[in-house]
Amino acid sequence: MDTHTDLWFAASIVLISLVLSAFFAGAETAFTAASRARMHALEQGGDSRASIVNRILAIRERFIGAMLIGYNIVAIGASAFTTSVLTALFGKSGVIYATVGMSVLVIVFAEVLPKTLAISNPDKIALLIARPVAFAVALMGPPALAIEQLVRVMLKPFGVTIGEHQSILTAAEEIRGQVALLHREGGVERAERDMLGGLLDLSNLTVSEVMVHRTKMRAIDADMSSEEIVRAVLASPYTRMPLWRGTPENIIGVLHAKDLLRALDAAGGDASGLKVEALALETWFIPGTTSLRAQLKAFLSKKTHFALVVDEYGEVMGLVTLEDILEEIVGDIADEHDVTVSGVRIQGDGSVNVDGGVPIRDLNRAMDWHLPDDEATTIAGLVIHEARTIPDQGTAFNFHGFRFKVLRKAKNRITVLKIVPLSGVAQAAMPVAEDRGTA
Structure with a gap:
């Protein structure tokens, strides 16, 4: 075999190895980032590829083991072969050429490129390569299973148990977080976000x-x-x-x-x-x-x-x-006979005058704020809770990123409050401030 043939053969082996390495790396990223909810919905709709994806994700540890085994076998084998060929052609300096060349090729074409493509559209790519991945997992199932058991044994002394997919968030919190993210990205409108949030809150509210x-x-x-x-x-x-x-x-x-x-x-x-x-x-x-x-x-x-x-x-x-x-x-349901008194009045200077009896949840929904409602139901109750006293008229407080000023008070009831959102710098200042000036 002459030098020209050796180079072509080596180039073919390297190319095939890079393609297989890219496949294993991209598959791991795509399947890991794929939406379980969407795959479940597609499977219910009769998509056989989504069914394959769900079966593979049900054995996530074995899938990851199979992908890593395949990737490393191909990458190490290609590097070893390239090194032997270039050493025969260039002597000892061939090791340097092989190390530099394969590092660049593997990092760019077998790692960064396929993983970037996979993470940009994981659902689509996972469906596209579902059957080849299923074949690869079946082919490398025995060694992947052996490695999985070995990892379990090694992690057991540290109290780590794989296979118990316990999230630190409840299902409702995960849904709420996903909806909030979609709202921030423009995929869900504010009204839809509030409706979904209200539905999830039914179990937590009395x-x-x-x-x-x-x-x-x-x-x-x-x-x-x-x-x-x-x-x-x-x-x-x-x-x-x-x-x-x-x-x-x-x-x-x-x-x-x-x-x-x-x-x-x-x-x-x-x-x-x-x-x-x-x-x-x-x-x-x-x-x-x-x-x-x-x-x-x-x-x-x-x-x-x-x-x-x-x-x-x-x-x-x-x-x-x-x-x-x-x-x-x-949100509020009003008909032609309702007497609508929202109790929330936006002022020209950006402040908001709020009746003390307005529920915190209603105020948050109306103004898109995030005032806590764990310890109090109404906005007056929140002020009393934070102040640890029933404040006098004219008293002001800073907390939760807002300035609250008591405009009117009737006996022991706060009837009207003035609320001003603070700047980003002022929001960090939580101590109570007193201001008995006029409204």
């Missing part, structure tokens, strides 16, 4: 966090005349209203506007003879610790939309409706 507090409930005194009750119902924007007797906390039933109007029609429009209490529905009391997810299921199974919330002592805390729960998912 009815006491979304209920209408008893101080804001529209209820009817059962001792009023039937004519007064009819006028009160017609003046209300709600179709269901609690009836109370003696004290507002003593709820004796729930009056539905349709039932009242049917009875009024049957009486020929004469309200004087109506027995309103007899029309009232039985009151459904639920504990304030009930999760929104559980209450949503209860509403659907009971086929009712209204419940009164009680504390551990049986005292009425407020009321919750099906609409209140749905609003946690889709």
Whole structure:
């Protein structure tokens, strides 16, 4: 075999080796980065290639072992062959040529290039090479399995167990993080992100966090005349209203506007003879610790939309409706009869005046903020929690990247707050600051 033939043969071996090395390196990257959710959806749709990808990812350690074995066998073999050929041609200096040349070729064409292509579109490439990868894993299965067992034995003394794919995040947190990332990249709109986030939060929120507090409930005194009750119902924007007797906390039933109007029609429009209490529905009391997810299921199974919330002592805390729960998912639901008082007023200077009773979640949704709602439900409650006191009018605090100033206070209640987002530098300054100047 002459020198010219040797060079062509060596070049062919190197080329084949680079192609195989690129295949193994790119396959490892593509399969590792491929979306399990998308592959599952494609498999459900009948894509056989996605089924292969899912089967391979189910034995991830064996797959990685097979790819590494294949890559190293090809790369080491090619380097050894190239070194022997160039040494025969150039003597001892051939070792240097082989080392430099193969390093450049392997790094560029067998590592960086295929992995860059794979990571740019992992799903598409994983589907494209699914069958060749499955053949390679089957071919190198025995040595990969042996290496997998060896690795398990070596890691066991250190308390590391492979195969237990335990994430430090819950499934809901992983979904939430993925949605947030897609929103940041422009793939998911803000409204869609909020809806998905609200749906995931149903298990973490209780009815006491979304209920209408008893101080804001529209209820009817059962001792009023039937004519007064009819006028009160017609003046209300709600179709269901609690009836109370003696004290507002003593709820004796729930009056539905349709039932009242049917009875009024049957009486020929004469309200004087109506027995309103007899029309009232039985009151459904639920504990304030009930999760929104559980209450949503209860509403659907009971086929009712209204419940009164009680504390551990049986005292009425407020009321919750099906609409209140749905609003946690889709945002505020308003119709032509709703009295909309958002309590959030954006000022010309960039600050926001907020009523103290506005829920933190509603404010975050309206302003796209991220104020914590773990320790308090309303924005006034958050200020009191952080200040560890009930602040006076004119007092200001800096925390969570915002400046909160108490504009108005009624007795022990903060009624209006002024909130100003701080700059990036000021956000790091968390200590409380006092400012008793005027608004």
